[in-house]
Amino acid sequence: MTTYDPSNIFAKILRGEIPCHRVYEDAHVLAFMDVMPQADGHLLVVPKAPSRNLLDADPAIFGPLMAAVQKLARAAKQAFGADGVLIKQFNEPAAGQTVFHLHVHVLPRHVGMELRPHSGKMADHAVLARHAEMIRAALG
Numbered sequence: 001m002t003t004y005d006p007s008n009i010f011a012k013i014l015r016g017e018i019p020c021h022r023v024y025e026d027a028h029v030l031a032f033m034d035v036m037p038q039a040d041g042h043l044l045v046v047p048k049a050p051s052r053n054l055l056d057a058d059p060a061i062f063g064p065l066m067a068a069v070q071k072l073a074r075a076a077k078q079a080f081g082a083d084g085v086l087i088k089q090f091n092e093p094a095a096g097q098t099v100f101h102l103h104v105h106v107l108p109r110h111v112g113m114e115l116r117p118h119s120g121k122m123a124d125h126a127v128l129a130r131h132a133e134m135i136r137a138a139l140g
């Protein structure tokens with residue numbers, strides 16, 4: 001299927017049908033912790049408007065989406081004392097996409113520290129809750 005499927009897990013999170021470790025929300029986006037973080041502080045920024053990925057998205061959402069990504073990248077970098085921030089985004093299974101609602105990954109990076117595998121191990125929820133709180137605190 002290459003059309004938008006509203007039963008995807010991020011659509012359910014956006015509708016409040018399943019929980020998430022929420023970090024930030026505005027009129028255009030919701031940001032929450034990735035449950036299988038590749039680095040401490042790994043979060044996802046999800047536009048509220050439905051699209052499968054970047055390829056079918058309305059370009060009008062990119063401004064507010066990237067503004068939120070920048071805000072969250074700065075906060076995550078500060079919260080984790082990171083040396084840099086990796087931003088990544090996958091389109092279609094061939095490119096590594098596993099959840100089919102557009103989302104941008106924000107990962108604090110430290111020099112010399114390897115990333116954990118993509119869609120690897122589920123993190124402890126208490127740890128995710130603490131990391132979400134650290135980033136919310138850095139957002140001010």
Ligand code: AMP
Binds near residue numbers: 089
């Ligand atoms: P991708 O579609 O390849 O960009 O990756 C989807 C990401 O969503 C992966 O990094 C998963 O760990 C993450 N993920 C999957 N289910 C959930 C969930 N319920 N809450 C938060 N993150 C999730």
